[in-house]
Amino acid sequence: MVVRLLNITLNGKKMEVEKPITLIELLELKGIEHEKVIVEYNYDILVRDDWNSTILDDNDNVEVLKFVGGG
């Protein structure tokens, strides 16, 4: 079986992932506690309910953000 790779941009860095992969699987792959993060998918906020059903495509842009200290 030929492994197919996707090129995506995650938090500004290009990376390759094996497909098919959903957004929630990507977070798990990166070891992210999902209840604490916010996801922007192709420059739109992706609501949590859609994380499981969103299948990543080539050249997708994913931003994973969280709150940090600030004034």
Next chain:
Amino acid sequence: MEDKFIIGGKELSSRLFIGTGKFPSNRIIPQVIKSSAAHVVTVALRRIDFDSKEENMLNHIPKDCILMPNTSGARNADEAVRIAKIARAAGCGNWIKIEVISDNKYLLPDNFETIKATEMLAKDGFVVLPYMSPDLMAAKRLKDAGASAVMPLGAPIGTNKGLKTKELVKILIDEIDLPVIVDAGLGRPSEATEAMEMGAAAVLVNTAIATSDDPISMAEAFGLAVIAGRKAYLSGAGAVKEFAEASSPLTGFLGA
């Protein structure tokens, strides 16, 4: 004396807002918030660093606090709006501190872009508190744009220099029918008191607390200073006189 402080329809229990940046350890933040008695707490939004395991800031902030995310990192109105919408999507309420900065040396806010962002976000249902340079016309435009308060700087962010903009902030307090919250630059509790004595509705303090030797104790000192300043403002200070005026009667001396 009843002295309610309401912003965005919420009654606030403290006139000290605190920021959560630069603390030696985020683990002391719950104690800092407690000792300061602050009700409104600011946070920032950043990309996750997949290589570091630092804990999420929200774990350190008590649930009864009002979270006020800032738009730090935004260099124009559109970026500020994008950050604000992401913050709201995180489910932490609709308060936003607009911070639009393109000057890296002094970190002075861009009032023009801040007004644009305020208008867009207020229309979209946010409670908008813009960080600004203390300019009367800009403050009027922020009010017209739907700001819930204006937050002029006392001195550049993180400098601990004090209320260097005093005269200009005083004009905003006198002329703008919105709460004026002095944000940035206050370094000592006495400077927070000074701002409150002249009628500021609140102050926002971060660096002065976070970089002190004992942030938990300094947070308490700022909390007390803000209460003292507010009480003094409400009490109405006596007039300043050029020459001495005896406090004791000038007649009926013994042996006269």
